[in-house]
Amino acid sequence: MKKWKILFAAVLLTMVLSACSGGSADGASDDGGDPDAITAWAWDPLFNIAALELAEEQYVQEAGDFQLDIIDNAQKDIVQKLNTGLSSGTMNGMPNIVLIEDYRAQSFLQAYPDAFYDMSEHVNIDDFAEYKKAPTSFDGKQYGIPFDTGVTGLYLRTDYLEEAGYTPEDLTNITWDEYIEIGKDITEKTGKKMISLNPNDPDHLRHMIQTAGTWFTDEDGETVNMAGNEAVGEALRVFKTMLDEDIAHTNSDWSSRIAAFNSGDIVSVATGNWMTPSVKAEESQSGNWTVVPIPRLSVDGAVNASNVGGSSFYVLNIPGKEQAAEFLASTFGSDTALYQDLVTEIGAIGTYLPALEGEAFNQEDEFFAGQNINADFVKWMMEIPNVNYGMHTYASTDILIGELQNYRSGKALEEVLEDAQKQAEAQLN
Amino acid sequence: MNKLKSIFTYGILSIAAIVSLFPFAWMLISMTNKSSDISQGRLLPGSNLLENLRNLFESYNVGSALFNSFFIAIVATVLCLVVSSLAGYGFEIYRSKGKDIVFNILLLSMMIPFAALMVPLFRLFGDVSQVFPAFGIDTLYAVILPYVSTAFFIFFFRQNTKMFTKDLIEAGRIDGLSEIGIFFRIYMPSMKNTFAAAGIISFMNNWNNFLWPLVILQSPDVQTIPLLISNLGSGYSPDFGIIYTAIVIGTIPTALIFFFLQKYFVEGMTGSVKG
The missing domain is CATH 3.40.190.10 (Periplasmic binding protein-like II)
Incomplete structure (x- = not known):
């Protein structure tokens, strides 16, 4: 078949020609000399x-x-x-x-x-x-x-709080257990879920644990520290309670997580300050939001500041x-x-x-009813406990998320942590 | 009784059809909606299609990505068809002592996942870059070359060659055709269906290929469509309207090629030969 031969020859020719002409184009990271850009x-x-x-x-x-x-x-x-x-x-x-x-x-x-x-x-x-x-x-x-x-904050819908008879001060500097108690009441009175959680997303576990100043690994960043780690256990317990107590809306991915608060279905969002643009994307809710410090774990030394x-x-x-x-x-x-x-x-x-400091941190934000959120975030940032995230943050949280499912179906917390520890040790060292 | 049976059959088939077509339909519908509507699960067509298209084409170089994807898919498919069919034909038609051992080793290479080959392959192309920068890292050829000859297609052609009437080769030889002439003038035309099936599979594989282009291509001007789509989701607040629009654009070529060559594809997969 002549057609085939011609096609094949044409392809070869294109390759050689464009290869020759393309040769000089790259070179940004070739060896020798300083690159142009x-x-x-x-x-x-x-x-x-x-x-x-x-x-x-x-x-x-x-x-x-x-x-x-x-x-x-x-x-x-x-x-x-x-x-x-x-x-x-x-x-x-x-x-x-x-x-x-x-x-x-x-x-x-x-x-x-x-x-x-x-x-x-x-x-x-x-x-x-x-x-x-x-x-x-x-x-x-x-x-x-x-x-x-x-730096994390707890974004709150002030109109829903008011409807249930609460003020943002009631949710300022509280523990997660107090948050759950208030949440049950608000959910009952307003019919709105308190928070949107994805059972497979470790973000919440991470920022909860950091409020206590510990991590999944010791300070060396390698030794697994999950069995008997009070903060990790507490975070799992809080996460499970929120899902079980029916105060949480569940989402399955990023888009449904954002949709949950844009649609006005939930009362609060606990996350990093980088969520602000997504919260503000729903302009009709302007003036109905405020940000307070993130709740802390009920563990000695835990603070109302974290990072995600x-x-x-x-x-x-x-x-x-x-x-x-x-x-x-x-x-x-x-x-x-x-x-x-x-x-x-x-x-x-x-x-x-x-x-x-300076002008940028002195601006009142109309969307947050005049609150100066940047200055507040900076204040909380100074209080974030210092932890070494180490080598294995993603692997550790994957294991914990897997174990969370066992915990929810009835396994004892102590056992959950020990199994997570064993899995992590086998996998990571 | 018969009627009941056919109601049952059609019922099951309809459910299966809905399950497989729904995501496709949703993709097309989402292309016409705003990002916030999509994330809230809107199932009705919207009026945002032109806006999505404009945003996509204004902020991203879709034209260049389409060109790169076509270039890679077409060049790789043509080269792969020629090289693999020659190899598969050779394995089946000619006799040699070590043939089966070599073929088995070749098949074993299908067992190695690509992720395991990626690092050595990247290293290899790093060395190629030193000698022939035009075929090295960050060029379209670096994407094409590893797929020019693959164990799967050699195996595919060898299996299909088993159904090729060997008498035709004898006839060709008697009529004075060279061996390569027999391959191009007798084998290729009579194995059209096999070539079409292999062509579709190879085109789709190369069009949808993600992992290897991702690691080997660096600059935006050599970006392919799947890489572009992946980048669209890179933001903390991604625009789902744009993402779905890009996915539809990336799906159209493979869908078209499949529809046009469907007849050959089915015949090629079931192994019929037009003698």
């Missing part, structure tokens, strides 16, 4: 990427010739790409700057310490919120430039690292004006202490 990987065009763009804009004004290529990838995709690239040992195609979630940072830093550039000389970690230090440093070296905070999510920037040890480090140091590492713009333009609250 610095590349950065991050997720969320409206948040992290917008922040990088703002930083680039300000940096170019000061330093002049500088080009930043920001590449938008989903967070899980960045993790996959980094893991494959770094474990294959070839740094080809890796970016100069990468954004990593604090929960995952140690698993990269400890597994591939040579792949990351030591930023100790470019940044003073004491300028940042205390709780950001453990995730972003390793072996006495500072690798990450802390970026946004995941939050991430930091890292520089990879490839050509262009000095430029990338210099860029991060003079923007996210020291530029107070930039942090003001981050708050006012994209609603991102950083963790750089000298920049946590």
